[in-house]
Amino acid sequence: MKLIKKQIPFAIVFVFGMLTLVSYYVPHPKSVAFLDTVSQWENIVSSFAFLLGLFSLFYTHYAKIKKKGDGWGYSLFVFVGFLAVVVPAIVSHGRQMSGSEMTPLGWSFRYIYNTLLATMFAVLAFYIVSTAYRSFRIKSVQAMVLFVAALILILGRVPIGEILWGKALGWTGHSLSGLMNWIVDVPSVAGKRGIMIGIAVGAVVTSLKIVFGIERQYLGKD
Amino acid sequence: MSHTWMIAGGWLAAGLTIFIFSFLYKDNPFFKIAEHLYLGAGMGWWFQVYLYSIWIPKVADPLRAHQWAVLVPAVLGVSLVTQFFPKISWVSRYGFTFLMGYGAGLAIPTMLSTNFMSQIYGCIQPFTDVSHMTRLGMLNSLIVAVGTIAVLFYFFFSVENKGAVKKISNIGIYFLMAYFGTTFGNTVMARFSLLYGRFDELYSYSGANYFYATQVLLAGMVAYFLVHGLLAKKKPEGGAAN
Numbered sequence: 001m002k003l004i005k006k007q008i009p010f011a012i013v014f015v016f017g018m019l020t021l022v023s024y025y026v027p028h029p030k031s032v033a034f035l036d037t038v039s040q041w042e043n044i045v046s047s048f049a050f051l052l053g054l055f056s057l058f059y060t061h062y063a064k065i066k067k068k069g070d071g072w073g074y075s076l077f078v079f080v081g082f083l084a085v086v087v088p089a090i091v092s093h094g095r096q097m098s099g100s101e102m103t104p105l106g107w108s109f110r111y112i113y114n115t116l117l118a119t120m121f122a123v124l125a126f127y128i129v130s131t132a133y134r135s136f137r138i139k140s141v142q143a144m145v146l147f148v149a150a151l152i153l154i155l156g157r158v159p160i161g162e163i164l165w166g167k168a169l170g171w172t173g174h175s176l177s178g179l180m181n182w183i184v185d186v187p188s189v190a191g192k193r194g195i196m197i198g199i200a201v202g203a204v205v206t207s208l209k210i211v212f213g214i215e216r217q218y219l220g221k222d
Numbered sequence: 223m224s225h226t227w228m229i230a231g232g233w234l235a236a237g238l239t240i241f242i243f244s245f246l247y248k249d250n251p252f253f254k255i256a257e258h259l260y261l262g263a264g265m266g267w268w269f270q271v272y273l274y275s276i277w278i279p280k281v282a283d284p285l286r287a288h289q290w291a292v293l294v295p296a297v298l299g300v301s302l303v304t305q306f307f308p309k310i311s312w313v314s315r316y317g318f319t320f321l322m323g324y325g326a327g328l329a330i331p332t333m334l335s336t337n338f339m340s341q342i343y344g345c346i347q348p349f350t351d352v353s354h355m356t357r358l359g360m361l362n363s364l365i366v367a368v369g370t371i372a373v374l375f376y377f378f379f380s381v382e383n384k385g386a387v388k389k390i391s392n393i394g395i396y397f398l399m400a401y402f403g404t405t406f407g408n409t410v411m412a413r414f415s416l417l418y419g420r421f422d423e424l425y426s427y428s429g430a431n432y433f434y435a436t437q438v439l440l441a442g443m444v445a446y447f448l449v450h451g452l453l454a455k456k457k458p459e460g461g462a463a464n
Contacts, residue, residue, distance in 0.1 A: 012323055013326070040280060041324075044296060045295050048299025049317075049321070052303065059306075074251075074254045077255050077259045085270060089273070103223075110231065111231035116260040119420050122413060122417040123246065142395050145400055187365065188401045188403075188405075189344075189369075190401075191402070193366070194373020194397065195377075196341050204330050210326040219318070
């Protein structure tokens with residue numbers, strides 16, 4: 001049983017990990033074909049992983065409705081929302097437009113899903129600003145740098161920022177957008193590069209640990 | 223879609239937008255309805271994306287054409303669902319290990335080329351053409367190179383952070399703060415641009431061609447909060463639990 005439960009899964013990680021890694025550096029038609037095939041397989045397998053989330057969500061809300069738990073009526077709207085997109089999708093065969101005509105799926109996307117998605121993220125604008133107002137305490141020069149960089153970027157992207165800058169600091173001969181671009185292109189890039197290099201080193205080390213079976217936590221217990 | 227459907231869509235979109243914005247005042251049933259609809263619609267959207275971009279063209283169609291090789295990823299994919307059955311949940315390891323193996327094998331070369339080599343190249347490359355650089359350009363390139371090294375010192379945990387190492391890593395913190403500041407600013411502006419979009423749509427639906435959907439729904443929402451507030455005030459103390 002140990003062979004089926006543990007050793008074969010580890011062999012799968014090692015074989016696919018090494019073959020993918022080696023194929024990336026081998027410019028041979030067979031390695032290119034292998035990468036292409038495995039990439040398609042990965043698409044298929046990960047699409048089934050989505051079902052894990054979907055079934056889990058449905059089960060949770062179905063159980064809530066069945067038990068008539070707190071706010072069970074709202075759970076019905078999870079299924080309503082799901083059907084409001086899936087039924088039009090089936091009717092429209094997954095197409096949002098048919099020629100210049102909007103299909104039922106296009107309608108559903110435009111007036112339901114996109115509306116909800118955009119509004120949910122738009123509401124975050126208020127929370128980001130209110131959280132920043134409450135949590136920003138300029139206690140050090142480093143915190144000051146963060147605040148100034150954010151402020152310049154926010155003001156630099158709106159016309160009023162340039163007007164205010166022109167009135168207060170126009171005599172310097174520099175524009176706010178110029179300063180904003182300099183911050184984005186120079187000190188910010190340095191910070192970003194350091195982080196990206198750090199992430200790369202971390203990801204490579206973790207990936208090697210996974211391929212060689214040193215990191216096994218993702219398999220769970222037993 | 224007919225004109226009637228467009229008007230119905232306008233009312234629906236205006237209503238859902240106002241329901242979600244109503245949360246800024248306080249939690250209420252309309253927001254909860256919109257929130258749950260969002261959850262379901264989001265899942266529905268991704269379900270149809272997978273159905274029409276993967277399950278039908280990449281699994282069902284090849285199987286109909288007797289391309290049996292596609293059974294391998296399909297079975298590995300289905301194995302993931304065994305997570306819901308404790309007795310055979312170990313079967314899901316086959317699917318997960320395939321994803322982990324492929325992901326790890328691909329992450330090594332892609333991370334090395336895009337996040338590691340490209341970033342180092344970006345720091346060095348400007349200095350290969352010094353004769354064509356302006357003084358300001360050279361200064362900027364130096365700041366980027368020194369800043370990157372200083373940030374790396376900050377993330378270097380193999381030696382104790384004291385003396386010269388601490389001084390350099392402290393400089394790195396300033397560059398990190400500049401990056402976090404610009405990222406924060408960009409996030410705020412992206413959210414605000416979505417907010418302008420929502421207000422723009424609400425304005426569109428407030429026209430006579432949509433039968434004043436925004437105004438009617440907004441008035442309904444205000445009326446709900448007024449009635450709800452008045453009823454809550456009338457309740458005796460201690461009996462306000464809901």
